Amino acid sequence: MSSFNHPSDNLEHSILEEYSIVERPEKKKKLGVLFWICVAWIGLNVIGAIFAAVLPLQNPLYENFSAINLGPSLHHLFGTDDLGRDIFARVTYGARVSIAVGTGAMVIGFGLGAPLGMLAAHRRGRFDAILTTVMYVFLAFPAIIATIAVLSFWTPRSLLKIILVIGLASVPLVYRVIRTATLNVATKDYIIAAKVQGATDRRILMKELLPNIAPVGISFLLIGVATVVTLEGALAFLGLSVNPPTPSWGNMINEARTVLASNPWLVLFPSAALCLFLLCLNFIGDRLRSHFDVTEVKL
Amino acid sequence: MLRYVAKRMVLLIGIVFVISVGSFYLIHLLPGNPATVILGFGATPEAKAALYRQLGLAHPIYLQYFTWISNVVRGNLGTSFISQTSVASTIRSALPIDLEIILLSQILAFATAIPAAMRSAKRPDGPIDRLLGAGSFTLLSIPPFIIIVLMVLFISIKLGVPHTGPSSYVSFGTDPLGNLESLSLPSITLAIGSFVVYYRILRSDLISTLQEEFITMARSKGLSQRRIMWSHAFRPSSVALLGAAGVNIGGLLAAGFVVQYLLAIPGLGYTLITAINMSDFLLVQGIVLTVSVGVVVINFIFDFIINMVDPRISRE
Amino acid sequence: MSPDKLLVVKDLSTTFATAGGPLPAVGGVSFDLGQNETIGIVGESGSGKTVLSRTIMGLQPRTNVTVSGSAQIDGFEVVGASENEKRKIWGTEVAMIFQDPMTSLNPVMRIGKQIDESLRVRLGMSKADAKARAIELLELVGIPSPAERYSAFPGQLSGGMRQRVVIAIALACSPKLLMADEPTTGLDVTIQAQILNLLDELKERLKMSVILVTHDLGVVATRTSRIIVMYAGRIVETGSTRDVFYHHRMPYTRALLESSPKVSNHSHTRLVTIPGRPPNLLKLSDGCSFAPRCKFATDKCHLVRPELEPSVEPGHSFACWNPLPVNGEEPTS
Numbered sequence: 001m002s003s004f005n006h007p008s009d010n011l012e013h014s015i016l017e018e019y020s021i022v023e024r025p026e027k028k029k030k031l032g033v034l035f036w037i038c039v040a041w042i043g044l045n046v047i048g049a050i051f052a053a054v055l056p057l058q059n060p061l062y063e064n065f066s067a068i069n070l071g072p073s074l075h076h077l078f079g080t081d082d083l084g085r086d087i088f089a090r091v092t093y094g095a096r097v098s099i100a101v102g103t104g105a106m107v108i109g110f111g112l113g114a115p116l117g118m119l120a121a122h123r124r125g126r127f128d129a130i131l132t133t134v135m136y137v138f139l140a141f142p143a144i145i146a147t148i149a150v151l152s153f154w155t156p157r158s159l160l161k162i163i164l165v166i167g168l169a170s171v172p173l174v175y176r177v178i179r180t181a182t183l184n185v186a187t188k189d190y191i192i193a194a195k196v197q198g199a200t201d202r203r204i205l206m207k208e209l210l211p212n213i214a215p216v217g218i219s220f221l222l223i224g225v226a227t228v229v230t231l232e233g234a235l236a237f238l239g240l241s242v243n244p245p246t247p248s249w250g251n252m253i254n255e256a257r258t259v260l261a262s263n264p265w266l267v268l269f270p271s272a273a274l275c276l277f278l279l280c281l282n283f284i285g286d287r288l289r290s291h292f293d294v295t296e297v298k299l
Numbered sequence: 300m301l302r303y304v305a306k307r308m309v310l311l312i313g314i315v316f317v318i319s320v321g322s323f324y325l326i327h328l329l330p331g332n333p334a335t336v337i338l339g340f341g342a343t344p345e346a347k348a349a350l351y352r353q354l355g356l357a358h359p360i361y362l363q364y365f366t367w368i369s370n371v372v373r374g375n376l377g378t379s380f381i382s383q384t385s386v387a388s389t390i391r392s393a394l395p396i397d398l399e400i401i402l403l404s405q406i407l408a409f410a411t412a413i414p415a416a417m418r419s420a421k422r423p424d425g426p427i428d429r430l431l432g433a434g435s436f437t438l439l440s441i442p443p444f445i446i447i448v449l450m451v452l453f454i455s456i457k458l459g460v461p462h463t464g465p466s467s468y469v470s471f472g473t474d475p476l477g478n479l480e481s482l483s484l485p486s487i488t489l490a491i492g493s494f495v496v497y498y499r500i501l502r503s504d505l506i507s508t509l510q511e512e513f514i515t516m517a518r519s520k521g522l523s524q525r526r527i528m529w530s531h532a533f534r535p536s537s538v539a540l541l542g543a544a545g546v547n548i549g550g551l552l553a554a555g556f557v558v559q560y561l562l563a564i565p566g567l568g569y570t571l572i573t574a575i576n577m578s579d580f581l582l583v584q585g586i587v588l589t590v591s592v593g594v595v596v597i598n599f600i601f602d603f604i605i606n607m608v609d610p611r612i613s614r615e
Numbered sequence: 616m617s618p619d620k621l622l623v624v625k626d627l628s629t630t631f632a633t634a635g636g637p638l639p640a641v642g643g644v645s646f647d648l649g650q651n652e653t654i655g656i657v658g659e660s661g662s663g664k665t666v667l668s669r670t671i672m673g674l675q676p677r678t679n680v681t682v683s684g685s686a687q688i689d690g691f692e693v694v695g696a697s698e699n700e701k702r703k704i705w706g707t708e709v710a711m712i713f714q715d716p717m718t719s720l721n722p723v724m725r726i727g728k729q730i731d732e733s734l735r736v737r738l739g740m741s742k743a744d745a746k747a748r749a750i751e752l753l754e755l756v757g758i759p760s761p762a763e764r765y766s767a768f769p770g771q772l773s774g775g776m777r778q779r780v781v782i783a784i785a786l787a788c789s790p791k792l793l794m795a796d797e798p799t800t801g802l803d804v805t806i807q808a809q810i811l812n813l814l815d816e817l818k819e820r821l822k823m824s825v826i827l828v829t830h831d832l833g834v835v836a837t838r839t840s841r842i843i844v845m846y847a848g849r850i851v852e853t854g855s856t857r858d859v860f861y862h863h864r865m866p867y868t869r870a871l872l873e874s875s876p877k878v879s880n881h882s883h884t885r886l887v888t889i890p891g892r893p894p895n896l897l898k899l900s901d902g903c904s905f906a907p908r909c910k911f912a913t914d915k916c917h918l919v920r921p922e923l924e925p926s927v928e929p930g931h932s933f934a935c936w937n938p939l940p941v942n943g944e945e946p947t948s
């Protein structure tokens with residue numbers, strides 16, 4: 001019986017499929033230098049955010065009216081804003097908000113959405129049907145609007161509330177992605193084989209399903225963090241992020257709008273910080289996805 | 300086929316129903332008495348009583364819902380107490396702007412993404428492909444509001460032109476060219492985000508479609524590359540593109556809000572945010588309902604289109 | 616210029632550039648094919664037969680592939696020709712049908728249109744003419760109610776029907792040479808015979824030459840005049856069908872024949888398999904590629920690769936240092 005060509009193999013693959021018994025040399029998809037640079041940058045941001053208080057930074061809240069709207073200098077690496085506050089310090093502290101919101105919301109989203117998704121895909125039946133329908137209805141409701149609405153009415157605002165709202169809003173999406181990924185794996189024969197062997201649900205979940213959906217999950221997680229961080233930025237523009245004077249990248253960019261022409265640094269630095277952070281996150285998520293996806297066509 | 304449509308319609312109605320309940324209940328979720336919430340603390344007892352009667356607040360909740368939904372279906376979304384204008388008419392004047400922005404941005408996005416993706420898929424990893432890939436990836440990481448800010452910065456510094464405000468928006472009927480110009484910034488901004496998504500998805504799908512055997516078969520028939528790309532490769536790949544478009548456009552309605560607000564263009568987004576700031580809850584409720592239903596309907600339409608292009612789906 | 620041979624292949628080699636080094640999928644294949652002739656190319660998975668079929672057509676992938684040698688279809692040199700040049704003969708001089716009809720048909724295009732396409736683009740037919748001809752073709756390949764089926768999608772047809780449609784498409788512009796790569800492997804056994812009979816019938820009617828590429832000896836036994844046996848990318852035996860079946864000299868050919876189950880075997884006859892595995896093409900030895908698995912291998916077999924040498928019968932040659940003895944008997948079954 002000759003080998004069957006799977007439609008998604010590239011032509012070279014399908015020809016080489018005839019040599020399936022041949023030891024094909026491992027074409028390992030290297031993650032690449034750029035990947036690790038991005039990881040380093042994210043790491044830098046995280047460390048900066050966590051240890052901001054002990055780093056030799058200026059006080060981000062200290063208003064120095066004799067040093068307004070200065071450009072970058074040795075004393076103020078990124079310059080100062082229109083209240084004389086050091087931008088570099090504010091950007092570093094601003095990372096806290098973005099990272100906290102990003103990770104916090106994703107923790108909630110994945111903490112709730114992922115187990116439910118996996119369980120639903122695994123168990124099927126009534127449980128799955130009901131839960132999925134509910135989730136899909138929630139999905140149909142544009143999350144951004146709900147987030148805006150809730151956050152604007154639920155005052156006073158706090159970082160915790162923001163994390164909570166965004167986190168809960170992301171649960172249906174996480175649920176759907178994880179459920180689909182699990183379904184792809186769960187219908188494979190080796191899962192059925194495990195079931196027949198009498199493995200308990202828990203065992204199947206941990207040993208068989210989890211490792212297989214982990215790659216998809218992780219890259220989705222990273223992309224999710226990026227999306228949430230962007231969302232925080234957008235909310236800041238609507239005045240729905242953390243209250244000033246707490247610095248957040250979104251806040252800073254928003255405040256900078258009014259003094260756009262006179263102090264472009266106020267916009268550029270937090271924007272650059274935000275964009276670089278997102279870029280690295282997206283890149284890492286993308287690379288991981290293609291690294292783990294063995295069936296992906298070599299592009 | 301008909302059965303498929305009918306099934307989806309039922310689903311659509313179900314979702315719309317749930318959304319309506321959610322929107323309706325929004326007001327009741329807020330702390331305090333709905334009347335106080337809507338009218339504000341300075342409301343007179345007479346005003347409160349009038350509102351009570353109008354909204355039927357004394358009745359049990361499901362009756363209230365019924366009153367509300369029967370009004371809604373008739374097009375009556377209530378009258379805002381802040382602006383004293385009917386919510387429905389406010390929405391009606393703001394909605395076309397959103398739709399126009401979406402239309403313009405999508406035209407731009409498709410017109411650029413499709414040829415770009417076709418070109419890249421023909422020679423993957425070639426110089427153009429790499430350039431577009433890196434470029435689109437970078438653009439992906441720049442949120443729309445930053446694009447707007449940077450664009451405004453660029454424009455005001457280089458050209459010294461003040462950015463838009465609600466007065467600068469010109470309707471299509473009055474002045475088509477001016478209309479396009481006033482909407483150009485938000486359209487371009489949204490187009491960029493859409494371009495990135497469409498380009499990547501179409502390219503990836505095209506590349507995998509091109510590996511399929513029926514493409515080799517088409518080649519062996521002696522068909523030209525152009526024909527193969529457009530007639531054979533594009534159609535199956537467009538399914539994924541349409542799927543992405545559906546999701547994207549659904550999200551655009553909401554995503555455009557921030558952009559609108561920044562440029563003070565009086566679309567639904569701007570209206571919603573100002574409504575929130577002014578605590579005009581009836582208007583907020585009306586907009587939330589309209590937008591949610593709109594998104595769902597758009598998704599439904601796209602599902603339908605996808606089914607026409609690839610009939611395999613309805614046969615499942 | 617009209618050569619008497621429809622297809623002349625000389626020393627054709629196809630090498631893939633892989634991460635592990637050059638992979639010689641096809642090495643030094645030479646044969647020719649006349650008008651109205653049907654030959655079979657037989658081999659296991661990994662023998663190079665599919666790569667050979669595509670290389671002859673000129674359909675090999677464009678990147679990381681090197682082709683050397685020559686393959687002339689009706690005088691047209693395929694090796695080294697540009698895509699534009701090859702396009703001129705694709706469909707009109709030579710056509711190909713593939714193994715899996717589900718993947719060789721565009722799933723979202725109606726089958727009528729897929730046939731029309733060739734007619735309109737290559738032959739310049741009008742829409743109405745093309746449709747009429749397409750329906751004729753559908754009837755020719757034995758599809759019932761062709762006028763209705765014209766607007767069907769591939770997914771609405773059964774496997775056998777689909778393959779018939781593929782054949783119809785291939786024949787649309789009346790090619791002189793048909794390359795059939797495992798045309799029946801993906802089909803039910805009962806349908807296989809139907810399709811093969813259809814091909815027989817059509818090639819008679821349309822005066823076509825056919826190359827049947829397969830691993831299944833049963834397919835080629837009664838339908839070809841000549842057989843080429845391939846192993847590890849090279850021809851190891853070739854001759855008339857009769858000679859290859861009854862007077863073969865190369866032990867691999869025997870092993871291949873022995874390993875196909877025969878109806879005449881007693882029940883519970885053990886399936887004979889060839890021990891070992893096909894060789895790793897990246898690490899071919901200097902000797903005969905089959906030597907590691909051959910019962911009759913000698914030292915020389917491991918060290919020096921045998922070239923094709925003629926056997927007794929005309930047109931029959933084999934590549935082996937220790938061939939089976941010349942056998943004058945023909946079994947009566």
